[in-house]
Amino acid sequence: xxxxxxxxxxxxxxxxxxxxxxxxxxxxxxxxxxxxxxxxxxxxxxxxxxxxxxxxxxxxxxxxxxxxxxxxxxxxxxxxxxxxxxxxxxxxxxxxxxxxxxxxxxxxxxxxxxxxxxxxxxxxxxxxxxxxxxxxxxxxxxxxxxxxxxxxxxxxxxxxxxxxxxxxxxxxxxxxxxxxxxxxxxxxxxxxxxxxxxxxxxxxxxxxxxxxxxxxxxxxxxxxxxxxxxxxxxxxxxxxxxxxxxxxxxxxxxxxxxxxxxxxxxxxxxxxxxxxxxxxxxxxxxxxxxxxxxxxxxxxxxxxxxxxxxxxxxxxxxxxxxxxxxxxxxxxxxxxxxxxxxxxxxxxxxxxxxxxxxxxxxxxxxxxxxxxxxxxxxxxxxxxxxxxxxx
Amino acid sequence: xxxxxxxxxxxxxxxxxxxxxxxxxxxxxxxxxxxxxxxxxxxxxxxxxxxxxxxxxxxxxxxxxxxxxxxxxxxxxxxxxxxxxxxxxxxxxxxxxxxxxxxxxxxxxxxxxxxxxxxxxxxxxxxxxxxxxxxxxxxxxxxxxxxxxxxxxxxxxxxxxxxxxxxxxxxxxxxxxxxxxxxxxxxxxxxxxxxxxxxxxxxxxxxxxxxxxxxxxxxxxxxxxxxxxxxxxxxxxxxxxxxxxxxxxxxxxxxxxxxxxxxxxxxxxxxxxxxxxxxxxxxxxxxxxxxxxxxxxxxxxxxxxxxxxxxxxxxxxxxxxxxxxxxxxxxxxxxxxxxxxxxxxxxxxxxxxxxxxxxxxxxxxxxxxxxxxxxxxxxxxxxxxxxxxxx
Numbered sequence: 056x057x058x059x060x061x062x063x064x065x066x067x068x069x070x071x072x073x074x075x076x077x078x079x080x081x082x083x084x085x086x087x088x089x090x091x092x093x094x095x096x097x098x099x100x101x102x103x104x105x106x107x108x109x110x111x112x113x114x115x116x117x118x119x120x121x122x123x124x125x126x127x128x129x130x131x132x133x134x135x136x137x138x139x140x141x142x143x144x145x146x147x148x149x150x151x152x153x154x155x156x157x158x159x160x161x162x163x164x165x166x167x168x169x170x171x172x173x174x175x176x177x178x179x180x181x182x183x184x185x186x187x188x189x190x191x192x193x194x195x196x197x198x199x200x201x202x203x204x205x206x207x208x209x210x211x212x213x214x215x216x217x218x219x220x221x222x223x224x225x226x227x228x229x230x231x232x233x234x235x236x237x238x239x240x241x242x243x244x245x246x247x248x249x250x251x252x253x254x255x256x257x258x259x260x261x262x263x264x265x266x267x268x269x270x271x272x273x274x275x276x277x278x279x280x281x282x283x284x285x286x287x288x289x290x291x292x293x294x295x296x297x298x299x300x301x302x303x304x305x306x307x308x309x310x311x312x313x314x315x316x317x318x319x320x321x322x323x324x325x326x327x328x329x330x331x332x333x334x335x336x337x338x339x340x341x342x343x344x345x346x347x348x349x350x351x352x353x354x355x356x357x358x359x360x361x362x363x364x365x366x367x368x369x370x371x372x373x374x375x376x377x378x379x380x381x382x383x384x385x386x387x388x389x390x391x392x393x394x395x396x397x398x399x400x401x402x403x404x405x406x407x408x409x410x411x412x413x414x415x416x417x418x419x420x421x422x423x424x425x426x427x428x429x430x431x432x433x434x435x436x437x438x439x440x441x442x443x444x445x446x
Numbered sequence: 447x448x449x450x451x452x453x454x455x456x457x458x459x460x461x462x463x464x465x466x467x468x469x470x471x472x473x474x475x476x477x478x479x480x481x482x483x484x485x486x487x488x489x490x491x492x493x494x495x496x497x498x499x500x501x502x503x504x505x506x507x508x509x510x511x512x513x514x515x516x517x518x519x520x521x522x523x524x525x526x527x528x529x530x531x532x533x534x535x536x537x538x539x540x541x542x543x544x545x546x547x548x549x550x551x552x553x554x555x556x557x558x559x560x561x562x563x564x565x566x567x568x569x570x571x572x573x574x575x576x577x578x579x580x581x582x583x584x585x586x587x588x589x590x591x592x593x594x595x596x597x598x599x600x601x602x603x604x605x606x607x608x609x610x611x612x613x614x615x616x617x618x619x620x621x622x623x624x625x626x627x628x629x630x631x632x633x634x635x636x637x638x639x640x641x642x643x644x645x646x647x648x649x650x651x652x653x654x655x656x657x658x659x660x661x662x663x664x665x666x667x668x669x670x671x672x673x674x675x676x677x678x679x680x681x682x683x684x685x686x687x688x689x690x691x692x693x694x695x696x697x698x699x700x701x702x703x704x705x706x707x708x709x710x711x712x713x714x715x716x717x718x719x720x721x722x723x724x725x726x727x728x729x730x731x732x733x734x735x736x737x738x739x740x741x742x743x744x745x746x747x748x749x750x751x752x753x754x755x756x757x758x759x760x761x762x763x764x765x766x767x768x769x770x771x772x773x774x775x776x777x778x779x780x781x782x783x784x785x786x787x788x789x790x791x792x793x794x795x796x797x798x799x800x801x802x803x804x805x806x807x808x809x810x811x812x813x814x815x816x817x818x819x820x821x822x823x824x825x826x827x828x829x830x831x832x833x834x835x836x837x
Contacts, residue, residue: 123701123721148725177701247696247718270661270761273696273721280724281673281742286735287728305638305664310514310568327514327638330664333671334515334539337678344677348739351672370661370761377768 090140090434092213097422098139104214107137114138116171117160119153119186120201120428121178123247124273125392126153129429132164142426144392150182158189173432175201196432199252200259205431206242206388207257209421220419221405228401231419240386241265241379244427245393247273249371253382266378268371272393275367282363283356292397295364298357304365305330328366329359361399368400372407372418379408379416387418392425481531481825483604488813489530495605498528505529507562508551510544510577511592511819512569514638515664516783517544520820523555533817535783541573549580564823566592587823590643591650596822597633597779598648600812611810612796619792622810631777632656632770635818636784638664640762644773657769659762663784666758673754674747683788686755689748695756696721719757720750752790759791763798763809770799770807778809783816 091109098105117130128143145153161170171192174183179195186193209217216230238261242252249268255261276288285291308322309331336350345353371389379387389404401420408418423430482500489496508521518535536544552561562583565574570586577584600608610621629652633643640659646652667679676682699713700722727741736744770778780795792811799809814821 123696123718124724146725146728177698177703181701181703247701247721248716266764268761268764269695269716269719269721270757271718271721273718273724274757277694277718277720277723278669280727281738281745284738303668304660305514307568310572310638312568312572325639325660327662327664327668328660329668330514330638330660330662332668333664334537336671337537347672347675347742351738354672366661366665370659373657373659374765374768377765377772381768381772 091137095214097214097216102142102422104140105134105137106140109137111138111164115165115168116173116433117157117165118173118175118429118432119157119179120176120198120426120432121147121150121153121174121182122176122392122428123147124276125246125425126150126178127176127392127426127429128153128157128160129426129433130160130164132160142423142429144425147178150178150185154185154189157186157191161189161191173435175428175432196435198428199250199262199264201428201431201435202242202244202250202252202390203254203257203262203431204434205427205429206254206390206421207237208430208434209423209427210388211237214422217422218419219422220417221401223402223405223409239382239384240388241375241382241384242427243371243375243387243389243391245271245371245389245391247271249374249391251375251378253378253384265382266374268374270367270370272367272391275363275393278363279360282351282359285356285360288392288395291360292364292395292400294357295360295399298355298359298361300325300328300358300362300365302358303331303354303362304328325365325369328362364399365403368403369407372404373411375404375418376408376411376416380412385416387416389418389420390424390427394420394424396420396422396424482528486605488605488607493533493813495531496525496528497531500528502529502555506556506559507564507824508548508556509564509566509820509823510548510570511567511589511817511823512538512541512544512565512573513567513783513819514538515667516637516816517541517569518567518783518817518820519544519548519551520817520824521551521555523551533814533820535816538569541569541576545576545580548577548582552580552582564826566819566823587826589819590641590653590655592819592822592826593633593635593641593643593781594645594648594653594822595825596818596820597645597781597812598628599821599825600814600818601779602628605813608813609810610813611808612792614793614796614800630773630775631779632766632773632775634762634766634778634780634782636662636762636780636782638662640765640782642766642769644769644775656773657765659765661758661761663758663782666754666784669754670751673742673750676747676751679783679786682751683755683786683791685748686751686788686790689746689750689752691716691719691749691753691756693749694722694745694753695719716756716760719753755790756794759794760798763795764802766795766809767799767802767807771803776807778807780809780811781815781818785811785815787813787815 091106093108096105111131111133114131120127124147125144126147130141132139132141171194172186173194173196174186175196175198183193218231219228222229239255242254244250249271250264251266253263253265279285279291283294285294304325305327307324307326310326336345336353375387387408394400405418408416482497484499487496502522502524505522511518515538516535517538521532523530523532562585563577564585564587565577566587566589574584607621610619613620630646633645635641640662641655642657644654644656670676670682674685676685695716696718698715698717701717727736727744766778778799785791796809799807
């Protein structure tokens with residue numbers, strides 16, 4: 056019966072790249088060939104990371120992470136000084152277009168090299184033959200392992216402004232340059248579905264999938280693609296920004312006329328997501344029956360988008376809190392393509408953790424939240440370039 | 447990323463009333479005027495409880511529990527031998543019809559008596575004036591307190607076949623005549639929204655709302671009322687029975703081609719509820735854009751109904767497990783009008799508890815699952831008939 060507080064909050068800037076020096080602190084494995092991250096900088100417009108002191112000579116691989124809804128890629132390109140780490144994604148149902156993109160990138164950026172595609176995610180198995188048809192070597196890597204290595208890199212790797220959290224007091228995003236003790240933490244990866252992983256260290260055996268949820272990005276995108284006219288995830292998120300969930304959600308105040316203070320429910324808490332809809336469209340009298348389309352048209356798409364974004368996000372936040380509590384983890388990293396740096400999503404997840412933990416746990420986010428798996432696959436290969444597939 | 451196993455299970459009978467003797471064991475308060483439950487029996491067709499040895503002379507009240515979606519009533523009627531405890535509910539948006547029903551019942555069943563309506567639920571406050579207009583005395587009671595007293599009565603009151611659980615091995619419903627130690631337990635009340643209450647004893651101060659969810663009945667009914675042609679909750683549930691969620695849900699096998707055994711995900715687990723929908727309707731090419739109605743018509747209403755029923759039920763089951771775990775409670779009672787004695791719902795909630803707790807916790811259900819609040823209000827009044835409203 057508890058939901059998100061819905062007062063509007065001003066929209067701050069999410070990314071504030073700086074030029075300050077940082078070193079690559081990811082070296083948990085002494086034999087790993089590190090990326091040279093000196094003066095690394097995130098480009099605001101595209102999230103690419105410029106590495107002025109890293110050489111393309113050293114790069115013979117690109118990596119892909121093919122999930123249930125999105126296919127992600129990490130690849131290098133040459134720049135005047137050093138090179139750039141690029142991030143690209145496309146809907147998984149356009150997998151042929153995705154493979155063409157790989158071929159183009161290899162042709163243009165990796166001229167005359169023997170390139171290996173390091174592949175992870177469910178699609179690494181499902182589309183292995185398709186990826187191999189390009190003539191490139193394809194090496195499959197375990198999804199969980201890649202996810203952890205990727206997150207580990209972003210947390211400790213010294214990319215300025217990579218990690219941030221939301222501060223409700225002044226509605227600001229605060230970048231966390233030093234994470235202090237890295238372990239243990241809970242990783243909540245939100246793609247089509249949700250996986251929650253307890254991580255106590257960077258190596259295999261130090262992490263365990265402790266839970267998850269089938270209510271994830273695929274649920275939100277699926278429902279909104281038949282309840283709104285939006286054609287892309289970003290259109291859906293933009294719609295949600297313009298909506299008002301109170302037109303479709305049943306608030307505590309709608310039921311009680313006021314709050315239910317005795318048990319800590321405020322009037323503006325969401326008692327039931329989409330809870331106003333049924334009673335507005337179904338009268339129960341046969342002669343008044345509306346068609347499905349007539350019913351749907353009674354509601355603003357924007358309001359539905361906001362309601363469902365809140366519902367899915369808040370639900371994930373609550374389960375994440377309960378898992379973190381159970382495993383005594385104070386830090387919760389939210390990642391995955393669901394988040395897309397969207398402010399309402401970040402705010403709702405942060406609110407859930409803050410509310411349930413009474414401020415004792417904190418939700419962290421990353422600028423490259425959707426690319427943990429692909430980044431991890433890339434690094435894993437560099438670490439073990441002489442090994443065969445771990446699958 | 448984990449969901450419900452979806453293999454079909456034969457449909458057994460839910461209610462098997464017996465005539466065996468039982469006594470009213472609810473007497474936690476020595477001053478309470480008990481109902482005479484000797485030879486009490488649930489009538490299968492309407493869930494009324496026949497009380498052959500209770501007299502109508504003793505009854506001067508009826509009780510209502512007005513929630514966000516449904517208004518429930520408990521009232522007595524005369525029968526040849528003894529009397530009958532009746533249960534009635536109607537959508538809250540037909541509140542005027544509900545009040546007329548009250549007036550009719552009072553006129554027919556409570557002739558020449560000074561009747562008190564004991565009212566609980568959010569609507570007790572919101573519709574207090576409307577209820578009072580009937581000229582009857584209206585006494586408001588606290589919702590949580592009523593809920594607990596009602597559950598307590600049904601658990602310990604000696605109504606044969608009231609409490610049951612689902613046994614997956616042989617897909618049967620097992621009635622639990624003796625509950626052994628009653629406390630502590632977790633009550634999960636699913637109405638429009640979900641409330642989870644830790645109960646350590648029958649008295650005020652022995653229970654605490656420990657959590658909840660805005661993803662409840664209101665969410666399922668709201669979504670299905672704009673995604674299907676169904677006009678009632680029961681039509682929606684019936685639709686779900688005929689559907690196949692695998693046509694709209696993304697299963698683990700759809701992503702991996704197989705299971706992901708390393709982390710315990712089977713191929714038929716739901717990775718993402720409604721996770722197949724987006725990719726089937728949104729091609730991303732502008733020229734292929736379908737209208738909302740065209741998109742919706744690509745899916746069977748029955749499949750959507752089953753997917754969302756599973757999603758909401760499983761999610762509640764998971765959160766209930768995590769709360770029960772956290773508070774070290776082994777018994778979980780699921781109640782509220784969401785359940786409606788629907789087999790798929792009961793099975794999904796039971797599966798979630800069984801799966802997450804590895805069989806260590808058990809989900810219990812009640813034949814009068816939607817009437818805890820109304821029943822509790824009725825009993826509370828008998829207990830404290832000289833006290834004023836506790837609100």
